[in-house]
Amino acid sequence: MTTITNTKPAGPVTPAGRRDPRAVWRRRLRSLRGTAGRLVIVVALGAVLEWAVASGRISQVQLPRPTDMLRALVEGLLDGHYLRLLGVTLAETGVAFTAAAVVGTTLGYLLWRRPILGRAYEPALYALASAPIVLLYPVLLVVFGRNPVAVTVLGFLAGLLPVLITTFQAFQRLNPTYLKVARVMRLTDRQAFLRVLLPAAMPSVVVGLRLGLTFTLLNVLGMEYLAGIGGVGSEISLAYTRLRSDEMYGALVLSIALSVAFLLLLNRLTERVMRR
Amino acid sequence: MTVPAAALDPGTRSNRPARAPSLSRVRLAGVLGVLVLWEAAATLFARLATADFFPHLWTLAAAYGEVFSSRFATDVALTGYELFWGLLFGIGSGLLLGLALGLNHFAREIVEPLLVYLGTVPKIVLYPVLLLFLTVGVESKIAMAALSTFFPVVLHTITAATEVRPLWLSAARVLRASALQRLRYVYLPAMAPSVYSGIRLGIAAGIIGTLMAETKAAQGGVGYRVIYYYSQYDIPEMYAVLILVFVFSIALASVLGWIGRRLRLSDSDPAEEGALL
Numbered sequence: 304m305t306t307i308t309n310t311k312p313a314g315p316v317t318p319a320g321r322r323d324p325r326a327v328w329r330r331r332l333r334s335l336r337g338t339a340g341r342l343v344i345v346v347a348l349g350a351v352l353e354w355a356v357a358s359g360r361i362s363q364v365q366l367p368r369p370t371d372m373l374r375a376l377v378e379g380l381l382d383g384h385y386l387r388l389l390g391v392t393l394a395e396t397g398v399a400f401t402a403a404a405v406v407g408t409t410l411g412y413l414l415w416r417r418p419i420l421g422r423a424y425e426p427a428l429y430a431l432a433s434a435p436i437v438l439l440y441p442v443l444l445v446v447f448g449r450n451p452v453a454v455t456v457l458g459f460l461a462g463l464l465p466v467l468i469t470t471f472q473a474f475q476r477l478n479p480t481y482l483k484v485a486r487v488m489r490l491t492d493r494q495a496f497l498r499v500l501l502p503a504a505m506p507s508v509v510v511g512l513r514l515g516l517t518f519t520l521l522n523v524l525g526m527e528y529l530a531g532i533g534g535v536g537s538e539i540s541l542a543y544t545r546l547r548s549d550e551m552y553g554a555l556v557l558s559i560a561l562s563v564a565f566l567l568l569l570n571r572l573t574e575r576v577m578r579r
Numbered sequence: 580m581t582v583p584a585a586a587l588d589p590g591t592r593s594n595r596p597a598r599a600p601s602l603s604r605v606r607l608a609g610v611l612g613v614l615v616l617w618e619a620a621a622t623l624f625a626r627l628a629t630a631d632f633f634p635h636l637w638t639l640a641a642a643y644g645e646v647f648s649s650r651f652a653t654d655v656a657l658t659g660y661e662l663f664w665g666l667l668f669g670i671g672s673g674l675l676l677g678l679a680l681g682l683n684h685f686a687r688e689i690v691e692p693l694l695v696y697l698g699t700v701p702k703i704v705l706y707p708v709l710l711l712f713l714t715v716g717v718e719s720k721i722a723m724a725a726l727s728t729f730f731p732v733v734l735h736t737i738t739a740a741t742e743v744r745p746l747w748l749s750a751a752r753v754l755r756a757s758a759l760q761r762l763r764y765v766y767l768p769a770m771a772p773s774v775y776s777g778i779r780l781g782i783a784a785g786i787i788g789t790l791m792a793e794t795k796a797a798q799g800g801v802g803y804r805v806i807y808y809y810s811q812y813d814i815p816e817m818y819a820v821l822i823l824v825f826v827f828s829i830a831l832a833s834v835l836g837w838i839g840r841r842l843r844l845s846d847s848d849p850a851e852e853g854a855l856l
Contacts, residue, residue: 340689
């Protein structure tokens with residue numbers, strides 16, 4: 304039950320265990336139809352806006368022509384300005400997520416290993432997960448100054464909770480039989496962890512990491528815009544203050560494209576990991 | 580070669596409850612630990628430099644006097660007004676479009692992925708567009724709240740439609756249920772849990788969206804108050820307002836969760852809350 308995950312079963316499977324080629328084709332055709340339909344919608348919307356702006360029904364200041372937005376986007380990409388911004392945003396996201404993944408999985412595991420702590424602090428964690436973490440951005444600006452470090456720390460905080468909670472839950476929901484088998488086979492702690500616990504918990508942990516990465520990117524982009532520091536998000540804010548609406552919309556399209564590309568990539572990646 | 584079984588199996592720990600510390604003591608220790616650490620940081624930073632971003636706890640408590648005596652209620656009322664209309668528009672449009680798409684298979688196949696992908700874009704980056712069209716007044720915040728609320732609601736409503744099993748519809752047909760009866764006994768109970776969690780997440784997203792918008796450009800409101808104190812470098816007051824916001828959000832989330840459990844609507848995953856920008 305999520306707004307972000309959109310994983311579908313890998314395709315119809317016949318009782319023999321092999322995929323039915325006809326069903327696969329039908330599925331491909333359907334997804335092609337969907338893509339074509341979406342393309343038509345986007346292009347039609349662009350055409351309507353183009354007409355509305357060209358005929359003066361919408362002011363150029365409020366909304367430049369879609370073709371002008373695209374031109375600003377292409378120019379920004381070609382002269383390297385947008386690539387630099389993308390680099391900053393991706394670096395912030397990368398560092399923040401790596402930290403969140405390491406700290407989150409470790410803390411989640413430790414919380415499970417010390418059940419008393421797990422039971423005591425679980426409700427507090429859930430409560431924090433529903434808190435508006437992004438609103439801490441003025442605090443981080445005060446503590447770390449107006450620089451990308453503050454953005455990275457916010458990304459870390461935002462990504463940490465989902466990773467921590469899902470890791471804790473993943474271990475907690477392990478089939479108790481696995482633990483018994485590990486004990487019967489007289490595995491050492493290390494062996495039990497590497498051979499039994501970790502592989503069993505992995506699928507859920509991956510889901511948590513995915514969620515954490517999405518949260519990190521969202522918060523990084525959001526804070527970049529709000530505080531006007533860092534990469535892609537800050538460009539939107541700066542272009543707005545410069546009253547350059549074509550550049551603002553160009554950066555906006557860039558950040559939308561970044562989030563969408565991220566999600567597409569993540570979907571592919573988790574699908575592959577899950578299938579193994 | 581003995582295996583520390585207790586470490587591997589959390590269940591066996593209950594064999595010796597006498598020595599295990601009680602939950603409330605561990606929690607109390609946690610809270611005290613945080614407070615002590617905060618005080619230590621406050622003392623340390625006060626010694627080290629002029630940095631006062633860790634105010635002493637008593638300074639923080641005193642800041643509430645300043646906050647409440649400065650027409651804070653008007654800001655709360657303004658944010659409440661923006662939220663009310665924003666949530667109304669967001670939930671209403673989300674439910675309508677979600678139902679329309681959920682019941683029309685063809686349209687859903689084409690539009691749903693579009694909504695899923697747009698749903699992952701941080702909505703706050705669209706705020707400058709709203710500012711250009713609606714100016715800095717309340718309208719842009721209402722639009723921001725509506726936009727943030729819309730996505731979780733519409734996506735959950737579409738999902739809810741898939742939770743109406745065809746078998747139940749055939750059963751209703753066999754029983755010759757009227758349209759109204761089908762709505763009351765099939766559609767509503769089947770869709771309610773998913774729709775409810777959509778609305779819950781939508782409300783949370785709407786609150787975050789409104790407050791973020793207020794910190795960016797506004798003439799009043801709780802978010803404006805936070806950024807005002809930030810710009811004046813009144814750090815304790817800024818913390819005071821932020822703590823209120825956090826307490827309110829967490830309380831609201833738990834009340835909505837409690838209502839959901841009370842009405843026997845399924846609960847969504849806590850890890851997925853938050854970060855609904």
